[in-house]
Amino acid sequence: MSITREIGAHYTPGKGTLFTVWAPAAAQVDVVLKDNDNIIPLQREAFGYWTALSEETGPGARYTFQLDEEVERPDPASHFQPDGVHEPSAVVDHTSFGWTDKNWKPLPLEQYIVYELHVGTFSEEGTFQGVIDKLPELVDLGITAIEIMPVAAFPGGRNWGYDGVYPSAVQESYGGPEGLKKLVDACHAAGIAVVLDVVYNHLGPEGNYLNEFGPYFTDKYNTPWGKALNFDDAHSDHVRNFFMQNALLWLRDYHIDALRLDAVHAILDTGAKHLLQDLQEQVEHLEKQLNRHFILIAESDLNDVRLINPREKGGFGLAAQWSDDFHHAVHALLTGEDSGYYSDFGKLEQLQKVLQHGFVYDGLYSEHRKRTFGSDPTANPARQFVVCSQNHDQVGNRMLGERLTKLIPYDMLKVAAGLVLLSPFTPMLFMGEEYGEENPFLYFVSHSDKDLVEAVRKGRKEEFSSFAWQGEAPDPQSEETFNQSKLQRSYEYSEKHRQLRDFYKALIQLRKSAPALARPDKTRLHVSADSHTQVLHLIHSGESPYLYALFNINNQPQKTSVVKEVGASWKLVLGSDESRYGGAGKDLPKELSAGQEIELPAASVTVFQSNIIL
Structure with missing residues (x-):
């Protein structure tokens, strides 16, 4: 397990705020307190860390780091960006929240019935409080865990969350740090675990000032987002620490139960100990400190059981991973779609195989990938595979964001529900599927850089080129695209949609009781x-x-x-x-x-x- 060091602004009642930042190439680093324009020089320590204690600085104080008396930037490890990604950071007090969940007992993975949601579109308000207000609906449905799409600070007020640039800062427009803690506390009071989606494979483009502080990125690899994060090159120990501290923050200070690790196949690390194994070991250390169990779930495009195999078998020891093969087998069979990666699927025997084992491609040749693909999951317990018939990626990365509701007959929606909820695996629903939500879930952003907006539009069109989809992609920058993606909750006024929701309830109840x-x-x-x-x-x-x-x-x-x-x-x-x-x-x-x-x-x-x- 690697050595970790706290970074950012850490407030302790009665002592003040300890500021720490990693800037190995700087000759001088100062904290600029924006409320009174005070400048506090930081002391250089080993490996390029800079630190100082300000006894007078408390919660809510705005600050920046000044590098070599020239450039001022927000804190890379900021816990709150109240005025946006380009503006000063704010000190957060993690000691004063009135938690009421001391009797909460984390659920074992076998009991997870996951409901994936996007905070901005799940409720009309688009906030953490909006989710809290709807928790009785989820309790009534039978949900035992919500999975929240990323809440790390992103530019503007509309984003899926994967363009976050401050991994530890909770998005202000959702309700900030206090709002997220209230949501987690309310979930635990309702008997619901909380899974948070985190992104350790890239950062968004707008507001990303990391490279001005240190070598956070490397030229060793290319990724869809540009330079790769530096997890195995010179100075990589401190980049790894940056993300380790992020994971521990969510679990320790926000009482999050599980982390869903986005697209781990894009975490490029050829070191002797992969970042994911390192992370799992750090989390286990925290478990011992807090006497509480945590779960790490990987999203992976690799069909590689090394992610979830125990370390004594050469694995990374993660609790679970998503099974894309399950989704693709169900989707291609029910819709008949055969373009893009669906060209590898569409046969009933593939659905039979994935239900029995967890993957279809377990060392088979993939025509779509033009290579042999996957490893054998037969020995891995069923709970280690999270399965769904819809999720934010598979719906939102369609050109028109259509849900299954628009692609298959009503009765076949119930078949899809049964395949997921009666499978042996950990089931996950995507918000609104339980009643047949008809609004799309589209890709949306709110960047301020016109060139970046145009690049996003172009990139989305290129993404769709391998699929046989007709029509024109909605503009990701448009507020209307965002508003179209909000849930209608049609089951409240449509008998057909209420009946579908009742069927989901019955399936969930059966899963819990049988x-x-x-x-x-x-x-x-x-x-x-x-x-x-x-x-x-x-x-x-x-x-x-x-x-x-x-x-x-x-x-x-x-x-x-x-x-x-x-x-x-x-x-x-x-x-x-x-x-x-x-x-x-x-x-x-x-x-x-x-x-x-x-x-x-x-x-x-x-x-x-x-x-x-x-």
Whole structure:
């Protein structure tokens, strides 16, 4: 585990504020206190750190760092940018918030039912308080964890969050540090864990002054965003520390339960100890200090189980990773789309394989990538794979931001829900999918640099070139693009949308209450499929009573026979075709036995439970 050092402005009641910044090439560094124009010289210490204690400086004080008596910049490790990314930083007091979550017990990953949301578009207010006000909806739905898209300070008031330039500063327009703490505290009071999306693979372009302080970037690698962050070149120890301190800040001072690590395949590090392993070790050290469990989840495009394998097996030891293969297998099969990366998917047997193992491409040749791809996830527990049928990337990186609601029939939306929530993996929903939100989720920014805005527009068009999408991409800079992406909550006035939400509720309740789904086990999962009828059989036989889900991924009714491998009689517990869920209400047998034939409604999921405890 690497040595860490606190950086930024750290306030201690009764002692004042300790300022620390890494600027190895500077000959002089000062703190400029903007409230009274006082200048405090910093003392140089080992490795180019500069530090000084100001006993008079307290919470809310605005300050900048001045380099060599010439340039003034905000603090790279700022905890708050109240006036925007180009303006002075503010001192934050992390000791005074009135936390009420001392009895909160972090949930094990097996109990996570994740709901991904974007603070700016989840509520009309677009704030942390707006999310707090809607928490009763999520509790009613059965959600056990929210995943918040990045809240690190970004330019303007509209952004997905991946253009953040101060990783430790909470976006002012959302409610700042106090607002985020209130949200986490409210979530814990409601029994909901909080996952925060963090970005350690790049920083946004506008307001990014890091290179003026030190060699935060390296020419060794090229990335889609330009120079790579310096995680393995000269002086990289201190760049790594910068991001380690960020992760510890969220977990320690904001009581965040888990971090979702954005696009870790773009974290370029060939050192003996990869940044991700280093980070996991730092988090484990914090766990011991606080006697509290934390979870790290990677988003990865690599299908590489080294991320989640234990260190004794040569892995990095992370808790989980997203399975893009699961999403692509579901999406391509249900929509019929076959361009871009969907060209590698679209077969029912691929869905069967991903349900059984976690990846489709586990060392197979990928036609889209033109190379052999992936590693074998068979030995990894199901909980280690986070799966979804929609998320911010897969919806928002479509040219028109269409959700599945616009791409497949209503009844097939319930099939998608069943595939996610009845899978053995950690399920994740994208805000609004539970009732069939019809507004798109588009890409939006609010940059102030005209050249940058034009570059973003051009870049988005180039991104879509490999897909067969028709139309004109909405302008990311337009406020209308942002407003179009806000949730309508149509289930409040539309019976059809309310019925879909009720089906999601029923699935979630089943997942929570059925012993076979409480601790899903891939090794006790039976998956079979008939590509002719497009019927898939999924049996959870880990704990009694067993669950048997029949998916008809066909727009016509289909006949199938109950498998004989798991000998039991089965009683009906849930059907997407029930009229209360907006279905046709076709009569189904209340009980089934091994080998019995059943006709499944078109585009449906039907769930049975074993009659006897086995």
